[in-house]
Amino acid sequence: xxxxxxxxxxxxxxxxxxxxxxxxxxxxxxxxxxxxxxxxxxxxxxxxxxxxxxxxxxxxxxxxxxxxxxxxxxxxxxxxxxxxxxxxxxxxxxxxxxxxxxxxxxxxxxxxxxxxxxxxxxxxxxxxxxxxxxxxxxxxxxxxxxxxxxxxxxxxxxxxxxxxxxxxxxxxxxxxxxxxxxxxxxxxxxxxxxxxxxxxxxxxxxxxxxxxxxxxxxxxxxxxxxxxxxxxxxxxxxxxxxxxxxxxxxxxxxxxxxxxxxxxxxxxxxxxxxxxxxxxxxxxxxxxxxxxxxxxxxxxxxxxxxxxxxxxxxxxxxxxxxxxxxxxxxxxxxxxxxxxxxxxxxxxxxxxxxxxxxxxxxxxxxxxxxxxxxxxxxxxxxxxxxxxxxxxxxxxxxxxxxxxxxxxxxxxxxxxxxxxxxxxxxxxxxxxxxxxxxxxxxxxxxxxxxxxxxxxxxxxxxxxxxxxxxxxxxxxxxxxxxxxxxxxxxxxxxxxxxxxxxxxxxxxxxxxxxxxxxxxxxxxxxxxxxxxxxxxxxxxxxxxxxxxxxxxxxxxxxxxxxxxxxxxxxxxxxxxxxxxxxxxxxxxxxxxxxxxxxxxxxxxxxxxxxxxxxxxxxxxxxxxxxxxxxxxxxxxxxxxxxxxxxxxxxxxxxxxxx
Numbered sequence: 001x002x003x004x005x006x007x008x009x010x011x012x013x014x015x016x017x018x019x020x021x022x023x024x025x026x027x028x029x030x031x032x033x034x035x036x037x038x039x040x041x042x043x044x045x046x047x048x049x050x051x052x053x054x055x056x057x058x059x060x061x062x063x064x065x066x067x068x069x070x071x072x073x074x075x076x077x078x079x080x081x082x083x084x085x086x087x088x089x090x091x092x093x094x095x096x097x098x099x100x101x102x103x104x105x106x107x108x109x110x111x112x113x114x115x116x117x118x119x120x121x122x123x124x125x126x127x128x129x130x131x132x133x134x135x136x137x138x139x140x141x142x143x144x145x146x147x148x149x150x151x152x153x154x155x156x157x158x159x160x161x162x163x164x165x166x167x168x169x170x171x172x173x174x175x176x177x178x179x180x181x182x183x184x185x186x187x188x189x190x191x192x193x194x195x196x197x198x199x200x201x202x203x204x205x206x207x208x209x210x211x212x213x214x215x216x217x218x219x220x221x222x223x224x225x226x227x228x229x230x231x232x233x234x235x236x237x238x239x240x241x242x243x244x245x246x247x248x249x250x251x252x253x254x255x256x257x258x259x260x261x262x263x264x265x266x267x268x269x270x271x272x273x274x275x276x277x278x279x280x281x282x283x284x285x286x287x288x289x290x291x292x293x294x295x296x297x298x299x300x301x302x303x304x305x306x307x308x309x310x311x312x313x314x315x316x317x318x319x320x321x322x323x324x325x326x327x328x329x330x331x332x333x334x335x336x337x338x339x340x341x342x343x344x345x346x347x348x349x350x351x352x353x354x355x356x357x358x359x360x361x362x363x364x365x366x367x368x369x370x371x372x373x374x375x376x377x378x379x380x381x382x383x384x385x386x387x388x389x390x391x392x393x394x395x396x397x398x399x400x401x402x403x404x405x406x407x408x409x410x411x412x413x414x415x416x417x418x419x420x421x422x423x424x425x426x427x428x429x430x431x432x433x434x435x436x437x438x439x440x441x442x443x444x445x446x447x448x449x450x451x452x453x454x455x456x457x458x459x460x461x462x463x464x465x466x467x468x469x470x471x472x473x474x475x476x477x478x479x480x481x482x483x484x485x486x487x488x489x490x491x492x493x494x495x496x497x498x499x500x501x502x503x504x505x506x507x508x509x510x511x512x513x514x515x516x517x518x519x520x521x522x523x524x525x526x527x528x529x530x531x532x533x534x535x536x537x538x539x540x541x542x543x544x545x546x547x548x549x550x551x552x553x554x555x556x557x558x559x560x561x562x563x564x565x566x567x568x569x570x571x572x573x574x575x576x577x578x579x580x581x582x583x584x585x586x587x588x589x590x591x592x593x594x595x596x597x598x599x600x601x602x603x604x605x606x607x608x609x610x611x612x613x614x615x616x617x618x619x620x621x622x623x624x625x626x627x628x629x630x631x632x633x634x635x636x637x638x639x640x641x642x643x644x645x646x647x648x649x650x651x652x653x654x655x656x657x658x
Contacts, residue, residue, distance in 0.1 A: 025059060027160040029149035031073040035102055036063055037149060038074045040089060042081030049088060056096055071102035073145065075154070079109050079138065090133055101131040105144060107154070108135045171224050172256065178217050179259045185210045186266035193273040214267045221260045228253045282349070283360070289342055290368050293335050297375045301335070304328050305378050311389035311450065311473050315397055318390040325386055329379055339372045385453045392446040396480050399439040403487045406432045410494040419509040426502045433495050440488050447477045501578060508574040511567045512588065518564030519592045525557045526599045533606060540617035547610040554603050561596045568592065612645045 029037040038059065040052075060068075074093060078086040086106055093101055136144070141154050150156025189210065308325065312318035346365045350358060409429065454470040533550065537543030568589050619638040 025162060025165060026062065027151055027158060029145070029151070029156070029158050029160075031103065031145055031149070033070060033073075033102065035071040035073050036067055037145065038072050039077065039151075040074060041077045042085055042089065049092060052089060053092060053096065056092070060096070060100070068100050072100050074101055074104045075141070075145075076104060076106045077153075078106055094130060103144065104131055104133040105141060106133060106135050107138050107141065110137065168224075168227075171220070175217070175220050175224055175256065176259065178212055179221060179263050182210055182212045182214060182217050183259070183262055183266055185212075186214070186263075186270045190266060190269045190273055193276065210270070214263070214270065218260065218263060218267065221256055221263065225253065225256045225260065228256070279349070282345070286342060286345055286349075287364060289338060290364050293338055293342070293368060294371045296335055297332075297371050301332060301375055304331075305375075305382060308382065309470065309473070311385065311454075311476070312393065313476060315390065315393045318386060318393050322386050322390065325379075325383060329383070332375065332379060336372060336376070339368060342368060381453065381456070385450065388446060388450045388453055392443065392450050392477065392480075395439060395443045395446050396484065399436065399443055399484055400487075402432070402436050402439055403484070403491055406436060406491050407487075407494070410491065410498055419506045419513075422502050422506050422509070426499060429495055429498060433492065436488055436491065440484055443484060444481055447481050450477055504574050504578055508571055508578065511571045511574065515564050515567035515571065515588045515592070518560050518567060519588060519595055521560050522557060522564065522592065522595045522599060525553070525560065526595055526602060529553070529557075529599065529602050529606065536609060536613035537617065540614050540621060543610055543614040543617055547607070547614065550603070550606055550610060557596075557599050557603070561592065561599075564588075564592045609645070612641065616641045616645050 025039060026036055027039055031037055040056075076086055076089055090104060090106065093104060134144070138154055141150060142156070145156075147156045149158055151158050151160050305328075308321070308328065310321060312321050343365065346361050346368075350361050350365075406429075409432065451474050454473055533553070535546065537546050616638070619641055622638075
């Protein structure tokens with residue numbers, strides 16, 4: 001114990017009239033009857049009887065009842081005091097402990113009290129006092145008490161350190177006071193907690209805590225007990241203050257042990273109370289946090305979901321809604337993080353909780369899980385709707401761009417150079433239309449997905465699922481799909497018209513190509529007529545055969561010419577149908593007519609020559625058969641025909657101008 005603590009406790013003793021400064025104490029020595037020896041030193045200064053009485057009362061409260069039953073031997077050291085004080089102290093012993101005192105040894109000065117004693121004989125007052133009083137010198141005190149039971153101041157060998165004893169008494173008194181006060185407080189707290197458990201409707205007093213730290217008090221008691229036990233078993237062998245047989249009685253080792261046992265018992269109960277309080281506090285804290293999460297999710301969180309029901313009318317609008325939804329999810333994530341933490345705490349309490357708490361904890365866990373999972377499901381449903389709506393608007397935008405591109409192609413003038421280019425353009429149109437049809441089918445599919453998701457979308461209101469009104473969103477989706485269908489239908493109609501127009505243009509190019517081919521064929525026939533059809537035959541029969549072949553040859557040429565004219569007429573009709581004023585038959589018709597004219601002139605000339613050759617051969621044959629009988633006129637006719645034929649053969653079949 002430190003010096004300040006000693007002064008504090010000593011001051012407390014002195015405030016109650018207890019003198020701790022002198023050696024007014026039990027030294028631990030025993031008389032020959034095994035009674036305790038009480039030493040009362042007196043000084044020359046005036047001694048307060050009240051102080052002596054209080055000190056004596058305190059000291060007599062220290063020994064056990066067993067020790068008190070053996071009686072006390074009191075040594076009143078009056079060598080430094082006055083006789084009247086000694087007498088007063090002896091009489092005080094009669095008033096305080098007459099039954100416990102068996103012998104009072106008054107240690108007198110050597111020659112100071114001889115006359116005083118004659119006025120008051122203690123031995124004559126033995127019956128009245130209740131104990132024997134003897135006056136004895138210090139050197140003769142060993143006649144009544146063994147030297148080993150006396151301290152050195154009385155000529156004995158008993159080792160006694162009064163300050164060590166006082167310090168231990170101070171520690172003991174402090175421990176006793178604190179432990180007793182702490183025990184009372186712990187009993188009150190434990191009983192109060194027990195009453196709270198029986199009456200659950202009674203609000204617990206959670207602020208009622210012990211004024212002292214139980215651990216500190218227990219540590220002080222254990223240190224005190226440990227030192228007492230160590231001194232008892234070691235004795236003076238440890239080199240410290242020698243142990244006297246009365247220390248266990250004077251320092252109250254049993255009281256310390258009893259107080260420690262009681263304190264440990266109540267502290268164990270108090271720890272259980274604290275554990276229950278902590279668990280209850282934790283449960284209340286969890287319940288409060290659970291209700292905070294539930295109230296926010298069912299309040300502001302649900303209200304946010306209820307107000308955010310649109311899907312936008314474009315990609316940009318749907319992206320803005322998705323961004324708002326992400327911000328809303330971020331707010332929900334903070335509460336979901338609290339939910340995860342609470343769920344872990346509840347799981348830990350469930351694994352180590354009491355049976356009575358399991359139902360409440362499971363109820364809180366179920367309530368929290370239901371609300372969080374329901375809110376998370378609604379958030380996910382909303383996210384899915386927005387994602388599907390974004391895909392729908394994206395597909396609608398792509399389809400609109402495809403339709404715009406297709407419409408641009410259809411509205412542009414067609415000026416192909418040949419049929420192959422027209423076929424390529426037509427193929428490109430067909431591919432565009434097919435892509436539009438695929439995109440429209442995808443748009444319908446995505447639109448149906450969005451409408452299905454919205455039809456299954458609900459919100460939590462007043463403890464039940466309430467369907468969200470999505471008529472405006474559904475009407476918008478259906479309107480977009482119908483609009484795209486109409487635009488696609490218009491484009492299909494325009495594609496049909498363009499396809500017909502392109503097919504007509506293909507036919508136009510084909511007719512022009514075939515007409516040119518007819519001109520070439522007719523030119524080839526003309527060339528063959530001019531270069532190979534030059535024989536007139538050797539007789540009338542052969543000439544007639546050539547004439548017949550020539551007629552067939554002319555028929556072929558006539559068919560070719562008629563076919564070319566029909567193609568050119570079809571070309572004119574197609575140009576009129578296509579409103580292609582810039583195109584016409586071009587130079588094909590004049591070329592056809594010129595070649596045909598040349599062929600006609602050449603053919604007619606060929607016919608005239610064959611007919612003249614036939615007439616000549618016929619007349620010549622008659623002359624040869626009937627030469628003798630022919631008249632001169634017939635011969636002249638043959639000669640005339642022959643000359644005419646020769647003259648005609650000298651003329652060109654066709655002139656350079658055609």
